[in-house]
Amino acid sequence: MKRSLSPRTPGVLALAGAGLIAALATGRPELALIAVPFLVFGGAGLVLVPEPHVTASVEPGRLRVSEGEELTATVRVRNDGAEPVEVEVAPVRTGHLALAPASTVALRVDAQSETEAVFSVRPRRWGAHGIGPVAVRTRDALGLTTSEERLGTRIDLRAFPREERLRELVAPLRTQPFLGTHVARARADGIEFADIRPFVVGDRAREVNWRATARRGSLQVNQRHPEHSSDVVLLLDTFEEARDQDSGTLDSAVRTAASLARAHLARRDRVGVVDFGGTLHWLEPAFGTRQLYRIVDALLSSNIAFSYAWRKADSLPQRVLPPGALTLVISPLLDERSIALISELRTRGRDVAVVEVSPLDHVSAGPTAADAVAYELWRLQREALRARLQSLGIGVAVWEPGGTLGPALEEVNAFRRSSQPALRA
Amino acid sequence: MITNAGAANQLAWLGAGTAAMLLAAGMVAQSPAPVHAAVAVLGLMFLLRHDARLLLAPVYGAGLLLMEDLAVRTIELSGVGEIAPRVIVARVGATLAVAAVGACLSALAALAVTAAVPRSVLLTAVGALAAVAAFVAIVFFVRRRFGP
Numbered sequence: 135m136k137r138s139l140s141p142r143t144p145g146v147l148a149l150a151g152a153g154l155i156a157a158l159a160t161g162r163p164e165l166a167l168i169a170v171p172f173l174v175f176g177g178a179g180l181v182l183v184p185e186p187h188v189t190a191s192v193e194p195g196r197l198r199v200s201e202g203e204e205l206t207a208t209v210r211v212r213n214d215g216a217e218p219v220e221v222e223v224a225p226v227r228t229g230h231l232a233l234a235p236a237s238t239v240a241l242r243v244d245a246q247s248e249t250e251a252v253f254s255v256r257p258r259r260w261g262a263h264g265i266g267p268v269a270v271r272t273r274d275a276l277g278l279t280t281s282e283e284r285l286g287t288r289i290d291l292r293a294f295p296r297e298e299r300l301r302e303l304v305a306p307l308r309t310q311p312f313l314g315t316h317v318a319r320a321r322a323d324g325i326e327f328a329d330i331r332p333f334v335v336g337d338r339a340r341e342v343n344w345r346a347t348a349r350r351g352s353l354q355v356n357q358r359h360p361e362h363s364s365d366v367v368l369l370l371d372t373f374e375e376a377r378d379q380d381s382g383t384l385d386s387a388v389r390t391a392a393s394l395a396r397a398h399l400a401r402r403d404r405v406g407v408v409d410f411g412g413t414l415h416w417l418e419p420a421f422g423t424r425q426l427y428r429i430v431d432a433l434l435s436s437n438i439a440f441s442y443a444w445r446k447a448d449s450l451p452q453r454v455l456p457p458g459a460l461t462l463v464i465s466p467l468l469d470e471r472s473i474a475l476i477s478e479l480r481t482r483g484r485d486v487a488v489v490e491v492s493p494l495d496h497v498s499a500g501p502t503a504a505d506a507v508a509y510e511l512w513r514l515q516r517e518a519l520r521a522r523l524q525s526l527g528i529g530v531a532v533w534e535p536g537g538t539l540g541p542a543l544e545e546v547n548a549f550r551r552s553s554q555p556a557l558r559a
Numbered sequence: 560m561i562t563n564a565g566a567a568n569q570l571a572w573l574g575a576g577t578a579a580m581l582l583a584a585g586m587v588a589q590s591p592a593p594v595h596a597a598v599a600v601l602g603l604m605f606l607l608r609h610d611a612r613l614l615l616a617p618v619y620g621a622g623l624l625l626m627e628d629l630a631v632r633t634i635e636l637s638g639v640g641e642i643a644p645r646v647i648v649a650r651v652g653a654t655l656a657v658a659a660v661g662a663c664l665s666a667l668a669a670l671a672v673t674a675a676v677p678r679s680v681l682l683t684a685v686g687a688l689a690a691v692a693a694f695v696a697i698v699f700f701v702r703r704r705f706g707p
Contacts, residue, residue, distance in 0.1 A: 139701070141590075141591050142627075142631045145591050145592060145595035147694075147697060147698075147701075148595065149595055149598055149599060149602070152599065153602060154690040154693075155690070158683075158686065158687050158690060162606060163616075163668075163669075163672040164605060164606070164613060165605075165606070166668065167613065167616035167665045167668055167669050168602050168605060168616050168619055168623065168665075169602075169620065170620060170664050170665035170668055171617070171623070171624040171657075171658055171661025171662060171664075171665060172623075172624055172627075172661070173693065173697075174660055174664055175628075175654075175657050175658070175661060176697060178657055178660075180697065180700060180701055218649070220646055220649065220650070222639060224640075234640075235640025237639060237640040238638070238640060239640060239643075240639045240641070240642045240646045241643050241646065242643055242645040242649050251641070275649065275653040276653055276657060277631070277632065277635065277650070
C-alpha cells in the first residue's frame with residue numbers, strides 16, 4: 135500500500151514552522167513554545183509510524199438473492215504489520231446495490247490479527263450485481279499519513295426478480311399431449327365431463343352412464359376431457375422501454391415474465407422465453423424447476439439494446455415457437471417492430487396474448503397546453519392500437535406495474551372466451 | 560504590544576470570534592485548512608496576555624494541538640457510517656500522549672529561555688539555524704519517505 139500525507143499534515147507542519155519563524159521574527163519565545171507540541175506531533179507522526187501491511191476481502195452471505203431482499207456481506211481486514219492500524223473500509227459495489235451503512239466503517243485492527251465489519255446489502259433491482267473489491271483507507275495512530283487501496287476481488291451476486299403469485303393464468307387454446315393441468319378440448323381419459331355417446335366395443339364398463347342408458351334404452355358411456363399441459367412461450371419485448379430515474383418498463387416486464395414462467399411451470403407446462411429486441415436470445419420450451427432457473431438466468435441478462443434491425447417472425451427459430459404454443463408477449467407496446475411482430479404471429483395462426491406493461495407511470499405530460507394535448511393524443515393512439523390488436527383476436531391485458539397481474543390476465547381470459555370461435559378460425 | 564487593557568480585551572474577543580467562525584467554516588466545508596487558520600489566530604491571541612506567558616505557553620500549545628486534533632478528527636469521521644468504539648479511544652489516547660510529551664518539551668524550552676544567557680547575534684543565529692535545520696530535516700524526511 136502506498137502511503138501519502140493526509141490533508142492535515144501540511145497544516146500541522148506549517149503551524150509549527152510559522153510559530154518558530156514568528157518567534158524569531160518578533161523575538162517572542164512564547165510563540166516557539168506554543169509551536170513545540172505541533173513540532174513533536176508532526177515529527178512523531180512522520181518518523182515513528184511504520185508501513186501498514188493490510189489485506190481485506192468481502193464475503194457475501196449468499197450469492198443468489200431475491201430483488202429487494204437483504205443479505206449480509208462481511209468485510210474481513212487482516213493486519214500483518216507490527217503495529218495496530220486504523221482502517222476505514224467500504225466494499226465497492228455496482229449501482230443497484232444498496233449498502234447499510236452507506237459509507238465507510240472505521241475499525242481498529244491490532245497487530246497480527248483480523249477483524250470484520252458487517253454490511254447489509256440489498257439489491258434494488260433484479261440483475262447481476264457485483265460486490266468487491268474492498269476500498270481500504272488506513273491511517274497511522276496520529277492521522278498524519280493515509281494509504282488508500284482496493285483490496286480483494288469482485289464477487290458476483292444474482293438478484294432474482296420479485297415474483298407475484300398468480301392464481302389465474304391465460305388459458306391456452308391448444309394443449310400438448312402430455313399430462314398437465316389444462317382441460318384439453320380433446321376427448322379421452324380425464325376428470326372433466328365432456329359428453330355422452332353410445333357404447334362401442336372396447337369401452338370400459340365403469341364409463342357406462344347408467345342413467346343415460348336407462349333413459350335411451352341402449353348402453354351410453356361418458357366422455358371426458360383429459361388434463362394436458364401446454365407450451366407457453368414468453369416473448370419479452372426489449373426493443374424499447376419507458377424509464378424514469380428509479381425504474382422502467384423493462385424492470386416490470388422481467389418481473390412479469392418470471393412470475394408467469396414460475397406459474398406455468400408449476401402447472402406442468404413447457405415454458406420457453408424469447409428476448410426479442412436489438413439482440414435476439416431464446417430458450418427453448420422445457421419442463422421443470424431447472425427450466426425455471428434457466429429462464430430467470432436468461433431474464434437477468436435482458437437489456438434494451440438499441441438497434442435499427444427490423445425483425446420478423448422468421449427471425450425466430452422454429453423450435454422456439456412450437457405449433458400450438460401460447461405466445462405471451464410482454465411489451466410496453468412502444469416500438470413499431472414489436473407491434474408488427476405481434477400482428478404477424480397472429481396472422482400466421484399463432485395463439486397470441488399480450489401483457490402490456492403500461493408505460494404511463496413513467497411518462498407525464500409537459501408543462502404547456504400543447505404538451506397536454508400531445509400526451510392525450512398519445513394515450514388515444516395507444517387505445518386505438520389496443521383495439522386494432524383485439525380486432526385481430528389478440529387479447530391485450532393492460533398491467534399497471536404498481537398493481538397485481540391477476541386481474542389483467544383474467545381480462546385476457548374473458549376476451550378470449552368471448553371471441554373463441556374467431557380465435558380458432 | 561497593546562498596553563490598553565480595554566483594547567486588548569476587545570481584540571481577544573474579536574480573535575476568539577474569528578477563530579470560532581473559522582472552526583465552524585472548517586466543519587461545514589469539511590476542510591482542515593480553516594481549522595489551522597483558527598489555531599494560528601488563537602496562537603497569536605496568546606501574545607495579548609501580559610502575565611506568566613512563558614509558564615502558560617506549553618500548556619496553551621498542547622491545548623491548541625488537542626483542539627486542532629479534535630476538530631480535524633471530527634471532520635475526518637463525519638463521513639464515516641459506523642465507528643468502532645476502540646477507534647475513538649485509541650485516537651484520543653495517542654493525541655493526549657503526544658500533546659503531553661510536546662508540553663513537557665515545550666516546558667523544557669521555556670526553562671532554557673528563562674536561563675540568563677546574554678543575548679547576542681551569534682546566539683540568535685544559532686537559534687535561527689536550529690529552527691531552520693529542524694524544519695528542513697522534517698521536510699527532507701517527508702520527501703524521502705513519501706516522494707516529491
